[in-house]
Amino acid sequence: MKLSLARQRKRKITYSYLALIPFLVFFLFPLYWMLITSFKPDTEISSLKGIPLIINSAPTLAHYKYILFETRYVKWFWNTLQISVVVTVITMVISILGAYAISRLRFFGSRYFGVGIFCTYLVPPALLFIPFYKVVGILGLLNSKWCLLFLYPTLTVPFCTWILIGYFTAIPKALDEAAFVDGATYIQMLTRVFLPVAAPGLIAATLFAFTVSWAQFLYPLAFLYRDEEKVLTNGIYTTLIRGDVYFWGELMSGALLASVPVVILFAFLMDYYIAGLTRGSIK
Amino acid sequence: MAKVTLSNVCKNFGKVEAVAGFDLEVEDKEFLVLLGPSGCGKSTTLRMIAGLEELTDGSIYIGDKLVNDLPPRDRRIAMVFQDYALYPHMTVYQNMAFGLKLRKHPKAEIDQRVKEAAEILGIQNLLERKPRELSGGQRQRVAVGRSIVRKPAVFLFDEPLSNLDAKLRGQMRVELSKLHDQLNTTIIYVTHDQVEAMTMGTKIVIMKDGFIQQVGPPMEIYEYPVNKFVGGFIGSPGMNFLPARIVAENSKTYVETKSFRLLIPENKVSYIQNHGNLEVILGIRPEHIQDSAFADASSITDTFKAMVEVVETLGAEVQLDVASGEYNLTARVDPRTRAQRNQEIELAVNMEKIHIFDTEPPNQRVVTEKR
Numbered sequence: 001m002k003l004s005l006a007r008q009r010k011r012k013i014t015y016s017y018l019a020l021i022p023f024l025v026f027f028l029f030p031l032y033w034m035l036i037t038s039f040k041p042d043t044e045i046s047s048l049k050g051i052p053l054i055i056n057s058a059p060t061l062a063h064y065k066y067i068l069f070e071t072r073y074v075k076w077f078w079n080t081l082q083i084s085v086v087v088t089v090i091t092m093v094i095s096i097l098g099a100y101a102i103s104r105l106r107f108f109g110s111r112y113f114g115v116g117i118f119c120t121y122l123v124p125p126a127l128l129f130i131p132f133y134k135v136v137g138i139l140g141l142l143n144s145k146w147c148l149l150f151l152y153p154t155l156t157v158p159f160c161t162w163i164l165i166g167y168f169t170a171i172p173k174a175l176d177e178a179a180f181v182d183g184a185t186y187i188q189m190l191t192r193v194f195l196p197v198a199a200p201g202l203i204a205a206t207l208f209a210f211t212v213s214w215a216q217f218l219y220p221l222a223f224l225y226r227d228e229e230k231v232l233t234n235g236i237y238t239t240l241i242r243g244d245v246y247f248w249g250e251l252m253s254g255a256l257l258a259s260v261p262v263v264i265l266f267a268f269l270m271d272y273y274i275a276g277l278t279r280g281s282i283k
Numbered sequence: 284m285a286k287v288t289l290s291n292v293c294k295n296f297g298k299v300e301a302v303a304g305f306d307l308e309v310e311d312k313e314f315l316v317l318l319g320p321s322g323c324g325k326s327t328t329l330r331m332i333a334g335l336e337e338l339t340d341g342s343i344y345i346g347d348k349l350v351n352d353l354p355p356r357d358r359r360i361a362m363v364f365q366d367y368a369l370y371p372h373m374t375v376y377q378n379m380a381f382g383l384k385l386r387k388h389p390k391a392e393i394d395q396r397v398k399e400a401a402e403i404l405g406i407q408n409l410l411e412r413k414p415r416e417l418s419g420g421q422r423q424r425v426a427v428g429r430s431i432v433r434k435p436a437v438f439l440f441d442e443p444l445s446n447l448d449a450k451l452r453g454q455m456r457v458e459l460s461k462l463h464d465q466l467n468t469t470i471i472y473v474t475h476d477q478v479e480a481m482t483m484g485t486k487i488v489i490m491k492d493g494f495i496q497q498v499g500p501p502m503e504i505y506e507y508p509v510n511k512f513v514g515g516f517i518g519s520p521g522m523n524f525l526p527a528r529i530v531a532e533n534s535k536t537y538v539e540t541k542s543f544r545l546l547i548p549e550n551k552v553s554y555i556q557n558h559g560n561l562e563v564i565l566g567i568r569p570e571h572i573q574d575s576a577f578a579d580a581s582s583i584t585d586t587f588k589a590m591v592e593v594v595e596t597l598g599a600e601v602q603l604d605v606a607s608g609e610y611n612l613t614a615r616v617d618p619r620t621r622a623q624r625n626q627e628i629e630l631a632v633n634m635e636k637i638h639i640f641d642t643e644p645p646n647q648r649v650v651t652e653k654r
Contacts, residue, residue, distance in 0.1 A: 174368035177335050182382035182429070183356035192381075196372040 031256075038063055038253035045248050063249035064257070067240075072227050073254060076235035081261070083148045083231060084213035090149065091156040091209040092202070098157075099164030100190065104176065114165045121158035128154065129222045136223055145229045151219045156212050160205040167201030168194075203269050211262055232258045285346035285359070285436035285469060286311045287332060292341035294327050294493075301327045303493040305341065309437075309471060309486075314463050316484035317473045320516070324493040325473045326441055332471060333362050333439050345436060356385075361430035362439040366446060367422045369414040369429075375401075376410040379429045393432075400431040403465065420451045427459075431466065440472040444479060456482055477517050481505065489513050506636075511564060511646035514638055520569050520602065522638070523612040527565040529555055529639075538565050538639070542608025543587035548634050551651040555639060564646060566638035569602070572614035574622060578631035586631045591622050605630065 003011065037045060039059035050056035067073045101107070102114045132151055133142075141147035175197060179189040195202060220234040230238070236254040240247045287309040294302040302324040309315045317325035330336040332343055334355035343350050350358050361382075369378050376397055383393045401407045404424040414422055423443060430438055440459075444452045460483050463470055474480055480487050481501045489496040489504065489512075497509045508514035514522045527540045529547075536552045537544040545565075547555060573579070575586050589605035589612065596618070603614045603622055614630055622628050639649040 172366065172368065174364045174366055175370065177333075177355075178362070178364060178368035178370070178429075179381075180335070181333060181355045181360065181362045182433075183385040185356075188385060193370055197370070199372075 031259075034252045034256050037248055038256050040249065042249055063253040067236075067250050067254045067257070071239050071250075072230070072235065073232075073257075075228055076230050076232045077258070079145050079229065080214060080231040080233075080258075083145055083152070084210050086149055087152040087156060087213040088206055088209040090153050091160050092206055094153065094157050095160040095164050095205060095209075096190075096195070096202070098161045099168050100194070102161075103165050103168040104173070114162070117158050117165075118162045121155075121162070125155060125218055129219060132219075133222065142223060143225050143229055145224060145231065147223050148213075148216075148219060148231070151223070152213050152216060155216070156209040160209055163205050163208070164198070164201055167198055167204075171197055207265060207269055210265065214258075214262055286344075287437055287469065287471065288344040289328070289332070290342045290344075292328070292331060292343060293339045294324070294331060294336060295339045300493050302331070305493075305495060307488060307495065307498065309469060312467055312469055314460075314470045314472065314483060314485045316480040316487045317471065317490060318475070318477060318480040318484075318487050318516075319490035319496075320475060322492075323490040325475075325490050328490075329362075329439055329441055329471060329473045332358075332437070333360055334358050359436040360439055361433045361435040361437075362441065363423075363426045363430055363443045365442040367414075367426040367443075369422055369425055371414050374411050374413055375406065375417070375425050375428075378414070378425055379410075379432050382429065382433050396432040396434075397428075400428040403431065403462070404428050419447050420455065423447065423455060427462070431462075436469065438466075438468060438470045440470065442474055443472075444474070444476070452479075459483060477519065481517070489516060507648070508566075508638065509648050511566065511640045511648075514566050514640065514648070518568055518570075520613045520615070522566045522568050523572070523610075524640075525565045525567075525610050525612075526642070527563050528561045529563060530561075538563070538637070540565065540608070540610065542610060545585040545587065545632055545634060545637070547637075548583045551634075554651045555649060562642045563649065564640040564642055566640055567612070567632055568636065569613040569615045571633040571636040572612065572616070573631045573633070574614075574616040574620040575629040575631040576621075577617035577619055579633070582633045583635055584631040585634055586629050588627055588629050591624055591626055591628050594622055594624055603628070 036053075036055050039061075040055055041057060041060045041062065044050065044055070044057050098117070102110050102117075132154075136142050136147045136150070139147070139150070141150070171194065175193055176189055179193045184192065215233065216231075217233040217237070220231045221237070224230050224234060227235070227239075232254070236251065236258065240251045240254060287307075289305050289307045292302060292305040293300070305324075305328060317328060319325050327336060331338055332345075334350065334353060338351055345358055345360070355362075370381065373381065379397045379400060380393045383396060388396075397410070398407070401410060404427060406421065406424050406428060409417060409421060409425070414425070417425065423446075426443065443459075444455050447455060456479055463483075472479075472483065484501055486498065487501055487504050488498050491512055497504055497513050499507075504513060505517050508517060508522075511524065515524065525540045527538050530537045530539045530544065536547045536555065538547055539545075573584075575584075578584050587607060589607040591603055591605050592611070593604035595602040595604075599618065600615050601618050601620050601622065603616055603620075605612050605614060605628065616622065616630075620628075637651075639651055640646045641649060
């Protein structure tokens, strides 16, 4: 018997969701594992008995208390937040001006500039930290968290500029011209017309810059040694992994707390992020 | 309100000459239409007047002021774009008020001007909406309103009706004409649609390949096109063109094609004879070819026979596609015609209204009357 259109549609949606379950499990399982491990006592974490997928004994907040009160976690969190916010601002200023110039202004070589900027993104950071070490040393910023303000933009600016070039190009040029005819200067046109229209692309670039800065591991590990200068990534790693001893409970609780700001940001801005990444790709 | 003068204006894009040696005076309060096919340089000319394109050479005056190096905001112009270019993140009110806000007009004055313009255009109830919540016609009105509030010396319109459907286009043509009367201001209007040009403009500039072909009032251009291009561009359906030659026989002068000959009226003969060249291009508008059974008796006509290929009944008239020898012609005849497909018909040509063009490019018109 042929099903009605409504029932056919319902069946298709059900199958689609069922097909998504394995992906859901694959991506969410590590987070679940982190969550339950952060509440398991040390004895249960190292025990081979019991069901590992649940908390068998009474959950504990000991790991959270340890990282918050016995380590410099709060200081690392604050350092990470400072650096991420400032780097995001630096990145957005440079990327917006660069992307606008490349997408809107006609100058010699502008066509190739955009491609060139993206190509710099293809250079692996692992190759760059050696010459950067010399540069940071000359600047006298070794072992200072502020050296990251020079290093992180090398990772964030190329990609953000590339996203914004695509996004800006999709905005009709007539909008700029209408603003000029209405009496706007370049800065007024940019701030009062162009950037508000480009908001989804800006949000996408901002999220990217923030996330990269927040989660960056290699550069802090290479350049920051003092506890008070560390950020979350290298702080957690160096303090909670000593030799071959892994403090799993503290590691999981530290990592979970570290992911909260990014999760909150994405929860509110995910739609803009996706729209911003995909919009500029279609003319 | 102001006069606009373009003096030897040129614009090159690399090696491409988009506008060449453009000389034009737009009188105060005139509704001037720049008309031509795509790529003829009309929008580029408009954009140079607006200050959105730099001139390669020449000068532009708005009033007595040389504006070549002035940015758009200092030229006292307002522009309506082809796709309206409304700011999508602003309401209709904010769109219309934006220009005045930038110029730091008092809030009360902005409010008054916006509401006045909204009333003129009938969009008072749309002021709190965003552009995405408007229809095409409403957006177009908001774009016009954004220009009106600024009270510019010159309004510039860049094909503002091209994104509208045919019915709405017809309505908006009437409204824009009324607006011109109401505002009593200088308008420069770009279009590729000759119906818009003929119905709205007080003066039309026909352009082709960056050059001005003809400047004049609509009826002058319609009745006395200076060359074959203008003759064919104005009028719908377009003018029929046939290669012909001038033949004198028994003290009469004829224009002769391969399949028929037509007697040229006496008052035209001396002009044509002065032209000298016997090989010409004969131009006849479809509306000047009639079914001879219903031809206007007061006109000087001559007839020829043709085979009817297509009959299109349009209500107020009938459009015939006919074949005469190797030539295909279009005729707009009286609706009482009994013409039928694959039947021969006798057609009468109004010989006062024929056009003779030179065979050599640019196919200049041979003057056939005293004006």
